[in-house]
Amino acid sequence: MSDEPTPPPALVKCLVWDLDNTLWRGTLLEDAEVLLPDGMRELIVELDSRGILQSVCSRNDHDLAWSRLEELGLAEYFVLPEIGWGRKSDAVARIAERLNFAHRTIAFIDDQPAERAEVAFRLPDVRCYPAEEAASLAGRPEFSPAVSTVDSRRRREMYRAGFRREAERTRFEGPDEEFLRSLELEMRIGRATHEELSRVEELTLRTSQMNATGVHYPDRVLRELMADPGHEVLVVTLTDRFGPHGAVGVLLLEKRPEVWHLKLLATSCRVVSFGAGATILSWLVDQAARAGTHLLADFRGTDRNRMMEIAYRFAGFDEQPCVCREAATAPAGAEGVQRLHLAPVRQPAPTYVRVEAVRLTGREPADGVVTSRV
Incomplete structure (x- = not known):
């Protein structure tokens, strides 16, 4: 037994x-x-x-x-x-x-x-x-979910708004990008607050299709990472003209001078069709390019998260080893985890979503936020 x-x-x-x-x-x-x-x-x-x-x-x-x-x-x-x-x-x-x-x-x-x-x-x-x-x-x-958040208490309303979006998309005549532009999407990427931790934990617990490692980070671990100056705990929220989608993504990032290590990226499956994962990765790649650092990303395949692997590959991550000194001395990944590498270059701003995001380069304005939109 x-x-x-x-x-x-x-x-x-x-x-x-x-x-x-x-x-x-x-x-x-x-x-x-x-x-x-x-x-x-x-x-x-x-x-x-x-x-x-x-x-x-x-x-x-x-x-x-x-x-x-x-x-x-x-x-x-x-x-x-x-x-x-x-x-x-x-x-x-x-x-x-x-x-x-x-x-x-x-x-x-x-x-x-x-x-x-x-x-x-x-x-x-x-x-x-x-x-x-x-x-x-x-x-x-x-x-009995472990946490109760503002987003969980309004989940029904957010799904109903999603059904209205679907109905409008069905009626819309034109390219997908034109429809996305018509939604007036606004994405915000910011450092997690203590009030947002429950939603971050919920995302790591509930999200299976778009969780890069399938790992659940409990509240205690998230608080430790937030207190560590070498880590970033970032929350992504999305809104459009139909209303808020709520918190739709979380990134856990370890920052070293020569390499940034993306330990987790999880996004809600509700925003896959809006290209949320690609937009988040493009923003991160651009930030790393500004900082002149390499990117490593952990990926553990499950029976549900094939789409997340595709998002990493499409962003340019591959299994070629990182040549920087810090990557060579970094601890090996856990069993079953692939460590993907990217030498980042500057990325164009998205064409259909307004992104308001904290800068991670250390050369940021007083409020730490930059807005971009084509």
Whole structure:
């Protein structure tokens, strides 16, 4: 028997609710009135405050069911509702695809064993719960993120704004770059504050597709790095005319005179289509070129982060060894970590996003911020 501790379950990012005899008591098409069980409203509000999205998958008349959710004051808490007569596994899969969430971060709750079995068979990574366990969900570790942030408390609103962007993008006629320019994107890259640390930790914990190493940095380690003058802990936020995306990226950078070592780059998968990772890397490469230093970047491949490797390669990082003295004496990477190298050159300003960023070169204005836009 292994003495290794059991790893914690993956956090649930979206809980998909059945309605009849699950979210409410009774069957909508048969009973004169359906009511919420005691504590159900409080549970939905609590999960929402933790940044857990919630949706609906129900065999029902759509207009009638949605009208009842509105009457109960709960409709606003549910995104991408799937109310109709199709197979529930298909509906849950569509929700996961629209959210761009891995199936292992999706949970489904239903009173019918056959429905749970059908979803579990076709979507084996989705966690399924019987309706009678609803009251216990808030106390389970998979529904209990370690940190609660401003961004997590408004995650539902940010995703809704994202759906409006998607709809406009579908209607937009013209090149992608023209659409991005129409969004009036503004990116800010700044040193993390103590108030922002919880969001930084959350990004390293929740982001899997766009995390260059898959490493989670807890609050204690982040505070130590912030206090170390040889390290930079940087937070990236993004806004556009639809509203804030919130904090969408984090960089952990060790700075030496001859080489800067990017230990972690993680960005939210929600901003992949806006080229956020490429914009961040371009800014960092330009800063390193200004400072006359080489760049090293850690990358550990996982089954989810192939896109991050592509972003590094596209930015010019490769596995050629760095010839500078400090790189030769730097500690080797952890097992499974590739150390990529780049000899940076100055980069052009982005053409579709306004970047307001701290300068890392030591030759910065009093507030440490520079703005660039073509």
